[in-house]
Amino acid sequence: MINYNENFINESEHDLLNRGFLYGDSVFESIKIINNKIIFWEDHYMRLMSSMRITRIEIPQNYTPEFFRIQILNTISKLNSNFSGRVRLSVFREGGGYYAPSSMSPSFIIHCVITESNNFFIKNSDFKVDLFKDYYVQDNLLSNLKTNNKLINVLAGIYSNENNLDNCILLNNKKNVAEFLNGNLFIVNQKKIKTPSLDSGCLNGVMRKKIIEYFKFFPEYNLEETTISPFELLSVQEIWLTNSISGIVPITSYRNKKFTNDFAKIFINFLNKKVADH
Template sequence: MINFNGELVENNTLFLNEENRGLRYGDSLFESLRVVNGKIYFWEDHYLRLMASMRILRMEIPMNFTMEYLEEQILNTIEASNVQNEALRIRLTVFRNNGGLYLPNSNNVSFIIEAKVLENAFYVHSNEHYEVELFKDHYVNTGLLSTLKSNNKLINVLGSIYAKENGYNNCLLLNNQKQVVEALNGNLFLVKGNTIKTPPLKDGCLNGITRKKLIASLEKLENYTLEEASISPFELQKADELFVTNAITGIQSITKYRKKEYANTVAKDLLGKLNAIARLS
């Protein structure tokens, strides 16, 4: 089932048309949520990010768009889909309503909620081969808009096609200053000794929820030093570990970049901590 503005409809129902502003202009935001047995992981953080992003895009936030209302809509969608006891990936999409050209007729919004079943109830570390390469055909712009989880994802689409055509599992994206900012599907962390480094938001990386949770956790751990600092491509082959984070997978270790192969000890340690944080969220 799909939830469109609070109305539950069958998956194959046609409820959008060619005037949709998300389709026409990418005038849309989304949140990818992990839900297990009716519990939405890090729901408050996702909600607050969505509200902040809507304000940045000058969308009108409806009076009923409370945390409680949207949580209820997500749970209603899950119940209607009869997947209450499953681990789920929820996509909550918000887009400006039809009308206008670049200038919208209004800033009012609609929303869609979709549910997909996941394989594992908890974040699980994969020991499988996972090779990445730099994607250098196009660059991420530094600045606030790049940090938003919007539908403007052409670089991620093209990077994914490049990765598939060349036998890579993922690609790392560069900004227009030739700094490494993130992977195609999540934030990047680099481990060297006891130091864990991740690009700052000013470099143009996504303001990821899992990134935020890991940073908060690392700041409390005495055995690691966290740095939010720009990452040069030259640093990648000097690292002990590289890993990618997102709300659905949790932590994905990178095993190879060019001729360098990486360990995964720190990633496994942090994944255990992330599962503990998720259960308490």
């Protein structure tokens, strides 16, 4: 029996006690859709399968790229015959057991939301950020995964709202830069590009992966996955927030420092061309 906000519900009638809800025993993908085209689907699928293997969630034989592609397309078609928006594909271990699961079998949920914009674009508005230092990302493999364990990100989001910020930069347990609360971080200084390495504890983001991959088309730039100190942020020309939904979001201010977005504009135009050809 379940008491849900003073309403008594028979446990067998609702899957409220799934392990994704009870223990955060779940992995997920946030996916951009443009005119029914699933953007970077192969990369999302491979990351999902890798996350399931690492978290030891069973991978059924029917969980193929084509199976999930059809499931996503069938879901978005219920909203719009020519869908553009975002999809969250969540896979969670089925109910049973307490901390130790009694089953490794998965279930999945697909949730879709229509959005106004199709292509990636840069907003003509300020985007102010600061450090979040109440809690720290751990520099281990689990932090690289996109799981339901996102309490630090939630608290950073609350901190942002309370302090009139648009986002926060999360630090790892060594007090180095890890990521933004909802994306990866890149810094641009002249022809040098840096992003926190995966051993910093940052998310192994799909957009991060694609940006690193696409820098081969910009041979005049040197990209490095490395350790970034918070102090280094004050000496660069551009800071980017990157994720699969927004693409690249240039930061306009961090503390008293103002940033440009010249190279971000160039790169996001290139990104849109790659997506159109994808």
